[in-house]
Amino acid sequence: MKLSVIGCGYLGAVHASAMAELGHEVVGIDVDPSKVEALQAGRPPFYEPGLPEVLTSAGATGRLRFSTDIAEVADATVHFIAVGTPQSADGYAADLKYVDAAIEALLPYLKEGDLIVGKSTVPVGTARRLADRIAESGTGARLAWNPEFLREGYAVKDTIEPDRLVYGVGDERDVEVLDGVYATAIGAGTPRIVTDYATAELVKVAANAFLATKISFINAMAEIAEVTGADITSLADAIGHDARIGRRFLNAGVGFGGGCLPKDIRAFTARAEELGRGESVAFLKEVDAINLRRRVRVVDLAVDALGGAPYGKKVAVLGVTFKPHSDDVRDSPALDVAVQLKGLGADVVVTDPEGIDNARLRHPQLLYTSATEEALRHADLVVLVTEWPEYVGLDPAHVKSISRASVIIDGRNALDTEAWKAAGWSYVGMGRS
Structure with missing residues (x-):
């Protein structure tokens, strides 16, 4: 097809590359010439394991190309919308200007029977509004909503081998079209849910709200x-053995971050209030508050470990991305902790395998x-806030030999507690006895 x-961006580059890898002919469109140039050359503008290999292999087939010229979509029959929906500058609601702009840019090139497929995370009601706009254009194109469920660090696998497919459609003909796009996954037995626009939009934000709630509950x-x-x-461990609860996402720590969970639960709250049902998701405000409190808790523990006098003390902060196997520092708890400690006068030295360039753009101080x-040499305190394997696997005796620290704060409860204690460290975890 x-x-x-x-x-x-993150979603679109992965989706375009994976679809080409699966055999489709794909053109990716973006307004940023430098991003397009990098992708065309097989260089992702962000870190995602497996993506460079897929970009290279798909590009070599001739089935994948990238351009800044929207006119190049004219030969395509299925058009995916994968633009960002960031939090509005003046509130919690999602900013839909990029989604609206993408639709308007597409309209002159649409043909009878073309299908526009939304993948961006949007407030419920957006798809119906966009479907009406497309119908008014007289192009004969239709709209479907097909939310993404990507995990950063596993996005390529999650696209090629999704755990479920959700189609929000206004016309049953579109099910057959989407089945053609995802024929490989469907052939492998991937569950498929066909529903309406509103349900498809709610699936993504409901899933993220549930995961955020589970994380904040354990925190x-x-x-x-x-x-x-x-x-x-x-x-x-004890409650996780209950099959109704499960152990996943029950790791207490410094909390969640990234470009999805924080903004999505805030946008969900804002949309519910617009719909007159703010009380239905009012608990998400407390979920958000708990999450932000855990960052402050790590800072408080650090100040205590430094005898209440952080000024001029060297603090080694291990990790700056919101999770390992990513270079994403958006709403990162790790970066927030580092900035707060710097604001208290500590000499903060941050290290990370992939996120330094992005972090420096946001906080050059x-x-x-x-x-x-x-980072560790002569440090007065060590704080682990992103559980990269290289940090979890550090030799506590070696760290002891090169630093001045006697306390390590494990903001992810990821370290071997007994090993660090045996090496002479005072181990401070999150909610650990």
Whole structure:
């Protein structure tokens, strides 16, 4: 099939590359010439494991190309919208200007029977509004909504081998078209849910709201554990054996971040309030508040570990991305902790395998190094806030030998507690006894 993907950021670049890898002919469109040039050359403008290989292999077939010229979509029959929906500058609602602009840019090139497929995360009601706009244009094109469920660090696999497919359609003919796009996944037995626009839009934000709630729940329990002497990891193990609850996403720590969960639960809250049902998701405000409190808790623990006097003390912050296997620092708890400690006068040295360049663009006042040993050398305190494998696997005895620190704060409860204690460290976890 001939496909176009409008917007070649994280979602769009992965989707375009994966679709070409699956055998479709794909053109990716973006307004940023430098991004297009990099992708055309097989260089992703962001870090995502597996993407360079797929870009290269798909590009070599001739089935994948990238352009800034929207006119190049004219031969495609299915057009994916994969632009960003950031939080509005003046509130919590999603900013839909890029989605609206993508639709308007497409309209002159649409043909009878073309299908526009929304993948961007949008407030419920957006698809119906866009479908009406497309109908008014007289092009004969239709709209479907097909939310993405990508995990950063596993996005290529999640696109080629999705755990489910959701089609929000206004016309049953569009099911057959989407089945053609995803024929490989369907042939492999991937579950497929066909529903209406509103449900498809809600699936993504509901899933993210649930995951955020689960993370904040265990972090709320960690707050109780910290004042009672309970151990949050043992508690999570115990309740996680209940099949109705499950152990995944029950790791207490510094909380969630990134470009999806924080903005999506805020946009969901804003949209519910617009619909007159704000009370239905009012709990998400507390979910957000708990999440932000855990960052402050790590900072408080750091100040305590430095005897209440952080000024001039060297603090090694291990990790700056919101999760490992990513270079994404959007709403990153790790970066937030580093900035807060810097604001208290500490000499903060941040290290990360992939996120330094992005972090420096946002907070150039911090000192960055890609060398873990440089960050650790002569440090008065070590704080782990992103559980990269190289940090989890550090030799505590070696770290002890090159730093001045006696305390390590494990903001992800990812370290081997006993090994660090045996090496002479005072180990401070999140909700750990």
